[in-house]
Amino acid sequence: MKPLRSIALISILLAAFAAGPARAGVDPLPFANRDEEVRFQNLTRQLRCLVCQNESLNDSSAPLAADLRRDVFEQMRDGRSDEEIKDWLTARYGDFVLYDPPLRGGTWLLWFGPLALLGIGAIAVAVTVRRRSRIANAASATCAPPDSGDDW
Amino acid sequence: MNARLLPLLGFAAILALLGFGIWWNQHHDPRAVPSPLIGKPAPTFSLPVLSDPSRVFGSEDLAGKPYLLNVFASWCFACRDEHPLLMREGKRLGVPLVGFNYKDEPGDAREWLSRYGDPYHVVIADFPGDVAIDFGVTGAPETFLVDAKGVIRWKYISPITPEVLTGELLPRIAALQTEAP
Numbered sequence: 001m002k003p004l005r006s007i008a009l010i011s012i013l014l015a016a017f018a019a020g021p022a023r024a025g026v027d028p029l030p031f032a033n034r035d036e037e038v039r040f041q042n043l044t045r046q047l048r049c050l051v052c053q054n055e056s057l058n059d060s061s062a063p064l065a066a067d068l069r070r071d072v073f074e075q076m077r078d079g080r081s082d083e084e085i086k087d088w089l090t091a092r093y094g095d096f097v098l099y100d101p102p103l104r105g106g107t108w109l110l111w112f113g114p115l116a117l118l119g120i121g122a123i124a125v126a127v128t129v130r131r132r133s134r135i136a137n138a139a140s141a142t143c144a145p146p147d148s149g150d151d152w
Numbered sequence: 153m154n155a156r157l158l159p160l161l162g163f164a165a166i167l168a169l170l171g172f173g174i175w176w177n178q179h180h181d182p183r184a185v186p187s188p189l190i191g192k193p194a195p196t197f198s199l200p201v202l203s204d205p206s207r208v209f210g211s212e213d214l215a216g217k218p219y220l221l222n223v224f225a226s227w228c229f230a231c232r233d234e235h236p237l238l239m240r241e242g243k244r245l246g247v248p249l250v251g252f253n254y255k256d257e258p259g260d261a262r263e264w265l266s267r268y269g270d271p272y273h274v275v276i277a278d279f280p281g282d283v284a285i286d287f288g289v290t291g292a293p294e295t296f297l298v299d300a301k302g303v304i305r306w307k308y309i310s311p312i313t314p315e316v317l318t319g320e321l322l323p324r325i326a327a328l329q330t331e332a333p
Contacts, residue, residue, distance in 0.1 A: 050185055064281070
């Protein structure tokens with residue numbers, strides 16, 4: 001009884017994973033070959049759905065995403081490059097449609113902000129360590145009683 | 153400066169940053185997609201008229217005068233919220249209000265308009281949604297103000313409220329009318 005039940009449970013779970021949200025609303029497109037499909041998948045994964053904004057164009061089942069996938073596909077068929085297709089989309093929806101924002105005036109803080117914070121942190125650590133070692137050296141030279149640990 | 157105050161200052165700085173984050177998120181819509189089309193010419197289009205699909209209506213018919221394009225659909229709940237305001241103010245905006253029926257069954261859209269009223273000068277139907285993509289439409293309702301030269305001057309996502317109408321839209325329409333020849 002027990003093993004049977006767990007087998008049933010596992011198969012239900014497997015079925016849920018296989019049929020579940022994976023390809024929920026994604027319409028089949030008539031890809032000519034595997035390369036074309038891979039290129040399409042790669043490109044649409046870099047693009048953001050404007051409706052369900054936490055989903056890529058590749059995953060989303062929103063009607064607008066389906067329309068945009070169709071447009072992307074048709075443009076690929078027309079021989080447009082990935083860059084041209086991205087430009088076509090950003091002309092309509094702005095940088096918002098790209099998961100990878102381009103480096104330009106308005107986005108330098110986004111690109112270099114974390115690095116700047118890391119730098120500030122490194123300077124703070126260096127200064128603190130320097131000062132503490134100087135205090136420790138001074139303390140050992142004058143044979144003062146050990147630090148009570150009061151100081152932060 | 154007393155070194156003991158440093159952690160407190162650091163904490164205060166982080167607190168200020170978090171506070172700003174909360175304030176910022178309450179004062180702007182993080183989901184709003186800023187349109188790159190503002191200040192650019194509106195796309196040219198030609199679409200069937202909802203009430204008579206054999207007729208087409210497009211940017212050529214609208215050339216030379218400012219107009220307000222309102223994207224709506226019968227499946228759009230927020231459009232119901234916006235609708236009474238359009239019914240009340242639509243005819244006295246000073247510019248024609250063009251209805252843009254987005255990805256809607258024509259029958260559903262006609263029934264919706266006959267039930268709740270039709271505030272529009274004309275309603276065009278974009279069932280495939282291609283023109284909507286050219287306009288950078290992400291959903292409904294959305295509203296575009298286009299000037300006499302066919303340039304998109306303003307875009308608003310989500311239902312127009314009385315505050316938006318008096319605070320943003322009407323002043324912009326008034327400005328368009330003074331700059332018009």
